[in-house]
């Protein structure tokens with residue numbers, strides 16, 4: 001008699017994305033009787049819930065129980081051992097780790113988890129945009145053990161950016177250029193600072209407004225330094241076949257005035273930013289004189305192997321110029337698509353859409369491992 005196959009799910013991180021993932025996971029577990037999906041481990045940076053006999057954790061109240069749990073997270077090598085041992089018990093055959101953190105430490109442990117046969121789905125950019133060696137170690141461990149690794153939401157949140165690029169490459173199309181707005185924060189800032197119609201506000205006022213509306217990191221410099229976009233470009237460049245060493249190995253324009261790099265806090269930065277409004281105003285006016293608007297974009301020229309992140313001018317009718325709100329837009333120029341690029345556009349941030357990318361990655365893993 002055949003028993004229903006079981007897949008154990010271990011979740012690291014229960015913040016904005018983690019919480020939404022958990023509710024999508026509950027939907028999935030209800031909707032799909034086979035394989036039986038069970039939550040076996042969940043943790044934040046300080047608290048954890050798991051059972052030593054791997055018995056399933058009820059999902060209904062797990063988020064409210066987690067903060068008062070007496071258990072602490074297992075160290076990563078111990079977690080890998082704990083999860084790997086589950087594959088040898090009873091009918092359990094597969095384990096999937098869901099990393100909903102932005103932790104570098106968790107990212108660096110991916111090769112270990114994968115080498116133990118544990119598949120990974122994640123929106124965490126760190127593993128795929130860190131050193132090229134880590135990238136190689138991850139995919140080598142995956143191909144040796146057969147465990148899968150998917151990270152759709154590491155670029156463009158739930159937008160199908162990575163899967164589309166992989167499909168283009170895997171079916172033999174030639175990707176010549178990728179260009180786009182990869183940051184919801186930068187999109188919001190420039191759509192209101194330099195709108196296609198009207199004048200827009202002062203740069204410092206727009207940054208302040210974006211922070212008040214929750215579009216920026218607690219310290220807006222973490223958005224304005226361009227690193228987040230550089231990480232996403234690193235991932236796409238590598239998937240296009242360019243062995244980019246790290247997000248600091250190509251030109252990245254920072255929008256932080258040099259004088260404010262050492263400001264002691266985000267508050268001090270915002271307070272002093274109006275002193276530097278003229279710099280951004282000049283850039284905006286120069287673009288306007290050419291009938292254009294300025295946008296913060298990333299681009300990869302695959303043929304010349306050039307990756308760059310920074311300000312560019314666009315005609316008002318260009319799809320990048322007419323983006324709305326905090327949307328992302330990514331254009332793929334390829335041999336098959338000719339001069340009209342394949343364009344993907346929509347929300348590039350938010351818990352639900354980001355978790356959707358993670359949950360659909362989980363579905364891809366399930367279709368291959370069970």
Ligand SMILES: NC(=O)c1ccc[n+]([C@@H]2O[C@H](COP(=O)([O-])OP(=O)(O)OC[C@H]3O[C@@H](n4cnc5c(N)ncnc54)[C@H](OP(=O)(O)O)[C@@H]3O)[C@@H](O)[C@H]2O)c1
Nearest residue numbers: 013014015016017044045100101102103123124349350354
């Ligand atoms: N939010 C979005 O719109 C969005 C869009 C695209 C991609 N992403 C990516 O999705 C991931 C999660 O984002 P988020 O917005 O959900 O972040 P978040 O709200 O800050 O949540 C992060 C969670 O991870 C936990 N955590 C951090 N380091 C940990 C560690 N070493 N071990 C165990 N748990 C740890 C945190 O626990 P504590 O609370 O105890 O610190 C928290 O529960 C990030 O990689 C982010 O870049 C997010």
